[in-house]
Amino acid sequence: MILAEILTDGLLAAIAGIGFGAVSYPPTRAFKYIAILAAVGHAFRYTLMNHGEVDIATASFFASFVVGILSLWFGRVSRCPMTVLYIPALLPMIPGMYAYKSVFALVMFMQHLEEPLLAARYLQELFSNLIVTVSTVFLLAVGATLLIFILPKRVYSLTRQRRDRSGRGPRDPRDRDDEPE
Numbered sequence: 001m002i003l004a005e006i007l008t009d010g011l012l013a014a015i016a017g018i019g020f021g022a023v024s025y026p027p028t029r030a031f032k033y034i035a036i037l038a039a040v041g042h043a044f045r046y047t048l049m050n051h052g053e054v055d056i057a058t059a060s061f062f063a064s065f066v067v068g069i070l071s072l073w074f075g076r077v078s079r080c081p082m083t084v085l086y087i088p089a090l091l092p093m094i095p096g097m098y099a100y101k102s103v104f105a106l107v108m109f110m111q112h113l114e115e116p117l118l119a120a121r122y123l124q125e126l127f128s129n130l131i132v133t134v135s136t137v138f139l140l141a142v143g144a145t146l147l148i149f150i151l152p153k154r155v156y157s158l159t160r161q162r163r164d165r166s167g168r169g170p171r172d173p174r175d176r177d178d179e180p181e
Contacts, residue, residue: 002051006043013042013092021088030084033074037089041067045093057135060093064143072147086144095136102129 017038018031026034045063048054054062064086071086078085105126112118 010039010043014039061139
């Protein structure tokens with residue numbers, strides 16, 4: 001039963017990741033990797049939150065770090081930059097319900113300014129939901145981009161073409177060393 005919940009969570013995140021990826025118009029070959037990254041990341045966060053008793057912000061950090069590591073490898077396989085893969089995969093992990101509750105509490109606070117008890121309650125809800133939303137989004141970004149700071153040469157080498165031995169430009173597979181110039 002637990003495995004079915006985790007797989008369902010991953011499947012729904014994969015569908016959402018593909019949808020977010022379609023908006024940013026990546027190469028067609030990237031969609032399967034975006035779906036895998038979204039599924040693995042969201043399922044990992046779900047497992048940490050529901051079975052590891054970790055809060056949403058910390059679980060999002062670890063899940064986005066896993067997505068970042070996998071996007072490094074998938075970027076090499078798919079010949080796409082890491083950001084093309086991991087940004088649509090991370091979007092399903094943005095805590096939309098907390099963001100909605102923050103906006104709702106703000107609207108309710110503004111409507112009940114004359115009633116101090118209700119206004120204080122909505123202000124408290126606003127700040128608690130806003131702190132969860134902002135910290136989760138911040139840790140999602142930090143976890144995914146941490147590899148850029150840890151392995152900068154490796155990350156940036158994915159989008160660079162190799163140069164030939166003379167340094168003249170990208171290697172052309174049709175060039176041969178034994179032919180005269």
